[in-house]
Amino acid sequence: MNYVDEILQRVKEQNPAQPEFHQTVEEVLESLRPVIDRNEEAYRRNAILERMTAPDRAIQFRVAWVDDQGQAQVNYGYRVQFNGAIGPYKGGLRFHPSVNMSIMKFLGFEQTFKNSLTSLPMGGAKGGSDFDPRGKSDREVMRFCQAFMDELYKYVGADMDVPAGDIGVGAREVGYLFGQYKRLTSRYEGMITGKGMSYGGSLIRPEATGFGAVYYVNEMLKSFGDSIEGKTFAVSGFGNVAWGTVQKVTELGGKVVTISGPDGYIYDEDGINTEEKINFMLEMRASGRDKVQDYADKFGVPFFPGQKPWGVKADILMPCATQNEIKMPEAEQIVANGTKYYVEVANMPTTNDAMAYLKKNGVIVAPSKAVNAGGVAVSGLEMSQNSMRYNWTAEEVDAKLKQIMKNIYWNSFNAAKEYGMEGDLVAGANIAGFQKVVDAMMAQGVV
Ligand code: GLU
Numbered sequence: 001m002n003y004v005d006e007i008l009q010r011v012k013e014q015n016p017a018q019p020e021f022h023q024t025v026e027e028v029l030e031s032l033r034p035v036i037d038r039n040e041e042a043y044r045r046n047a048i049l050e051r052m053t054a055p056d057r058a059i060q061f062r063v064a065w066v067d068d069q070g071q072a073q074v075n076y077g078y079r080v081q082f083n084g085a086i087g088p089y090k091g092g093l094r095f096h097p098s099v100n101m102s103i104m105k106f107l108g109f110e111q112t113f114k115n116s117l118t119s120l121p122m123g124g125a126k127g128g129s130d131f132d133p134r135g136k137s138d139r140e141v142m143r144f145c146q147a148f149m150d151e152l153y154k155y156v157g158a159d160m161d162v163p164a165g166d167i168g169v170g171a172r173e174v175g176y177l178f179g180q181y182k183r184l185t186s187r188y189e190g191m192i193t194g195k196g197m198s199y200g201g202s203l204i205r206p207e208a209t210g211f212g213a214v215y216y217v218n219e220m221l222k223s224f225g226d227s228i229e230g231k232t233f234a235v236s237g238f239g240n241v242a243w244g245t246v247q248k249v250t251e252l253g254g255k256v257v258t259i260s261g262p263d264g265y266i267y268d269e270d271g272i273n274t275e276e277k278i279n280f281m282l283e284m285r286a287s288g289r290d291k292v293q294d295y296a297d298k299f300g301v302p303f304f305p306g307q308k309p310w311g312v313k314a315d316i317l318m319p320c321a322t323q324n325e326i327k328m329p330e331a332e333q334i335v336a337n338g339t340k341y342y343v344e345v346a347n348m349p350t351t352n353d354a355m356a357y358l359k360k361n362g363v364i365v366a367p368s369k370a371v372n373a374g375g376v377a378v379s380g381l382e383m384s385q386n387s388m389r390y391n392w393t394a395e396e397v398d399a400k401l402k403q404i405m406k407n408i409y410w411n412s413f414n415a416a417k418e419y420g421m422e423g424d425l426v427a428g429a430n431i432a433g434f435q436k437v438v439d440a441m442m443a444q445g446v447v
Contacts, residue, residue, distance in 0.1 A: 092166030113433030190386025210244015212374015
């Protein structure tokens with residue numbers, strides 16, 4: 001049997017009932033076929049794909065904490081340290097009721113390639129909990145974070161594994177997690193990123209994922225002889241990533257007409273383009289209500305309950321919410337609308353069949369592991385600053401981020417070209433990310 005097919009079968013057998021993990025492995029390995037065919041003997045002999053698809057370790061633990069009513073609560077906590085070949089493990093923590101081992105492995109696997117693409121020395125990891133921050137008091141969130149760190153501190157550290165935020169984990173949670181780590185270990189070190197500016201954070205980190213995504217889009221459009229100026233964008237989500245994206249698109253002369261939440265989407269014909277509107281996204285997030293309808297109520301624009309914005313005619317679509325938002329019906333709608341550019345910003349927002357359909361029908365698809373790598377890239381820059389015990393200015397960090405995103409675009413573009421798949425940015429990102437990790441694994445022997 002072909003090596004890729006063998007591994008796909010093996011991953012399914014060894015990880016039953018983990019569909020998101022199967023999905024990402026399939027997506028990545030399918031596009032790596034030409035690379036693997038070219039090097040099959042060496043890869044097989046060194047069990048590269050077997051090792052690449054098995055996490056270095058996957059930790060699951062109980063998080064027991066007490067709510068404001070005095071009731072004991074129990075959640076599951078996770079940390080999946082997927083691949084440490086090119087640097088200390090690095091990746092965010094997600095607090096959301098949907099979190100399980102499949103989601104953690106999918107995100108950790110993706111993170112390995114994404115981190116490699118940034119060109120910074122970071123291995124891949126992910127963690128989190130099925131804890132639902134919605135409706136919890138600040139004190140409950142703090143107690144939960146402390147209980148979570150009571151176990152996690154054994155596995156993380158500045159030179160070992162450096163978590164960060166993700167869905168449900170923002171500046172507040174990072175602060176509580178850092179405080180508890182310090183209390184437990186007596187170490188003041190950059191063991192988590194996304195920290196506040198008063199205790200070791202980096203300027204531009206909050207904006208980094210969204211800004212980076214738009215820098216990537218800018219480079220991509222330029223390479224197609226196009227530009228952001230005057231283009232209409234449909235965005236989903238209204239969290240940190242959507243916020244950074246809307247800001248930068250607006251600054252570069254584009255118009256964002258939608259954002260969405262679990263309750264539906266809003267359509268703002270004039271664009272989400274004033275300071276008041278953009279700042280309101282932060283207010284909606286901070287309110288903990290998780291409702292985008294609040295935007296429609298405040299600014300008097302249409303709200304579409306229970307719907308996603310993918311039926312809207314826009315030049316560029318940027319899903320910024322969560323995984324598997326775009327399935328076949330949405331993909332068909334996108335193609336029918338004549339959309340030219342589809343840019344994944346959330347991690348794996350597209351099912352594999354929907355992705356194949358978009359590509360087959362001539363939509364230019366930019367993959368999340370390249371597009372959203374700006375977030376973790378600036379996390380890497382936060383680590384550098386912590387190690388130096390020094391801070392760069394916002395301009396310095398922003399310039400580095402811009403350069404990193406430009407390199408990611410061209411490295412992906414050139415990798416696809418080298419294997420005869422010119423213009424396939426999805427395959428290019430997978431190949432470029434994969435190659436560096438494989439080189440490091442080969443050099444370090446069978447471990
Ligand atoms: N959670 C973000 C991601 O998916 C950021 C990770 C980090 O900064 O370590 O890449």
